[in-house]
Amino acid sequence: MVIIMNPDATAENIKAVIEAVQSVGLAAKVMEGTQQKIVGVLGDKTKLGSMAIDAMEGVEQSVAISKSYKLVSREFHPMSSVIDVSGVKIGGDEPVIMAGPCAVESRNQLLEAAEIAAKGGAQFLRGGAYKPRTSPYSFQGLEEEGLKYLDEARSKYGLKIVTEVTEVEAVKPVSDFADLLQIGARNMQNFRLLKEVGRSNRPVMLKRGLAATLDEWLNAAEYIMAEGNQKVIFCERGIRTYETYTRNTLDMSAVPAIKHLSHLPIIVDPSHGTGKWRMIKPMSLAAIAAGADGLIIEMHPNPAKALSDGPQSITPEHYYETMTAISKLAKFLKDEGINPLND
Numbered sequence: 001m002v003i004i005m006n007p008d009a010t011a012e013n014i015k016a017v018i019e020a021v022q023s024v025g026l027a028a029k030v031m032e033g034t035q036q037k038i039v040g041v042l043g044d045k046t047k048l049g050s051m052a053i054d055a056m057e058g059v060e061q062s063v064a065i066s067k068s069y070k071l072v073s074r075e076f077h078p079m080s081s082v083i084d085v086s087g088v089k090i091g092g093d094e095p096v097i098m099a100g101p102c103a104v105e106s107r108n109q110l111l112e113a114a115e116i117a118a119k120g121g122a123q124f125l126r127g128g129a130y131k132p133r134t135s136p137y138s139f140q141g142l143e144e145e146g147l148k149y150l151d152e153a154r155s156k157y158g159l160k161i162v163t164e165v166t167e168v169e170a171v172k173p174v175s176d177f178a179d180l181l182q183i184g185a186r187n188m189q190n191f192r193l194l195k196e197v198g199r200s201n202r203p204v205m206l207k208r209g210l211a212a213t214l215d216e217w218l219n220a221a222e223y224i225m226a227e228g229n230q231k232v233i234f235c236e237r238g239i240r241t242y243e244t245y246t247r248n249t250l251d252m253s254a255v256p257a258i259k260h261l262s263h264l265p266i267i268v269d270p271s272h273g274t275g276k277w278r279m280i281k282p283m284s285l286a287a288i289a290a291g292a293d294g295l296i297i298e299m300h301p302n303p304a305k306a307l308s309d310g311p312q313s314i315t316p317e318h319y320y321e322t323m324t325a326i327s328k329l330a331k332f333l334k335d336e337g338i339n340p341l342n343d
Contacts, residue, residue, distance in 0.1 A: 002076055003039040003053055004060045013058025014039065020056065024048060033079050036060070040076045067261075069218045071225040072232070077263040083231045085203045086160050086179040088123045090233055091265030095330050096294035098124035098162050098267070099319060101301075102309035104146035112301045114153035116316045120323040124180065125150065125159040126296055128308070130166045147177040154179075162205060162296070168196045175202045185209050185237055185272075188220050198227025205296075207235045207269070210248075214257055221264065234258050234266040235296060238273030247275020247312065250283055255290040259341050271298035271312045280314050281322045288329050291341040297322070 003017055014030065017039050021028040026043040041048075045064065053062045067073045082091040090096045099122040100113050114125050129146030142149070150161045162180040165171050166187065174181060181202045187193055188209035197204050204224055208217050221232050236255065238248025250273030258266045268287035270280050284295050300306045300313040314322065333339075 001041045001045045001062055001064045003041065003062045005037045005039065005058050006060045007036045009037065009058030013056070017053070017056055017059060020051060020053065021048075024051070031077050031079065038078065040070075042070060067218075068215075069222040069262075071230070072218050072221045072262050072264060074261060074263045079263060080259075081230075081263045081265065083203055083233055083265055085124075085231070088160055088179075090267070091293045093334065095288055095292065095326065096124065096267070097122040097323065097326070098126045098294065098296040099299045100124075100126040101306065102271075102298050102313065103128045103307055104142050104149055105307050107149045107152070109301060110146075110149045110153055111156065113299065114157045114159060116301065116319060117299065118157040118159055120316075120320050121327065122323070123160060124162050124296075125153055125157070126162050126182075126298070128164050130164055130170055130174070144173060147174065151177050165193070165197065168192055171196045171200055175200050178202065180205055180233075182235075183207060185212075188212055188217065191223055194220060194223035195227050198224040198229045200229060202229075203231035203233065204229060205233045205235050205267070207237045208239065208251075208254070210240045212239065214254065214261065218258075218262060221262070232264050233293075234262070234264055235269055236266060236273070236292075237269035246273075246279070248273055250274055252283075252286055252290050255287065255292050256341055259291060265293040267294035267296055268292045269296045271296070271309070275312045277303065277312055277314045277318065280312075281318070281325060284322055284326055285329055288326060289333070289340060291339070295326070 018028040021041050024047040026041050029040040031038045065075045070076050082089050099117040104110050104127040117125050127150055129143055154161050160179040162182055163178045164182040164184050165174040181197050182205045185207045206221055224232050238250040241249040243249050255266055270283035298309055298313040299319040303310045303313040306313055
């Protein structure tokens with residue numbers, strides 16, 4: 001439940017409410033808005049019994065949350081969250097771009113990709129050091145060696161690093177290098193892994209599962225936040241449907257839906273969403289127009305020689321062209337005061 005305080009509620013009023021909630025073994029979290037403050041209550045609200053919370057001084061009303069996901073819900077946290085990832089804010093006024101190869105293949109390949117990503121205006125370098133693949137015979141990644149190359153690229157080009165963590169044992173070594181931990185589609189409901197990254201001090205990007213409903217996706221994020229990590233970013237990467245032309249079906253409606261249901265940011269992955277490099281630019285623009293907070297794009301110095309996901313990786317030339325188009329669209333929407341998520 002949430003306890004909405006009056007605009008003129010004092011610090012003493014809020015403290016009294018928190019102490020009342022905690023006295024019965026429940027947790028309380030204060031959220032500040034522009035007009036008033038809200039006290040979120042975590043746990044079984046029946047423990048409050050006959051306690052007259054609404055009668056306490058400074059309280060406007062208490063509202064029960066109907067969703068199974070509490071911390072993730074916009075009911076619990078009405079204001080949109082902006083996630084700070086090593087100084088880059090995701091969920092703010094400007095879309096954040098993550099670009100780079102699917103997999104870290106070599107030092108030279110990654111440094112070349114990082115130079116291109118930075119030149120095009122991306123804030124993050126993406127690259128998988130640990131690669132869960134459909135086939136056991138496919139390239140599985142360089143693991144810790146790949147993490148060191150990512151760290152070198154960050155130092156040289158000033159980019160933040162986003163990379164996937166695939167198992168509980170890898171959370172610590174990946175957290176030592178990455179600015180943003182990625183949970184891939186195959187691991188969206190790996191609850192042990194979700195809990196482990198929830199106990200880490202690193203922001204987490206949670207990709208949607210291969211055929212996950214929005215409710216399942218939101219509850220997966222709740223597992224992370226319930227462990228204390230409030231820095232979660234959703235990533236729509238397409239779901240499996242009956243369509244075979246594209247790799248997946250990119251569900252662009254997930255952007256406004258998640259924004260309505262949750263206060264957390266959401267970015268879009270047009271590369272995995274379509275599996276076709278020719279569709280990256282139009283779907284990137286569609287994502288920004290739909291209100292996405294950013295994009296994660298696969299770009300490779302030479303896609304024809306990529307060890308992973310070459311067909312969905314764009315060339316440096318197409319990357320620059322796409323980034324220019326994204327910048328122009330974002331500027332137009334901002335200058336015209338167009339917010340696609342306004343009711």
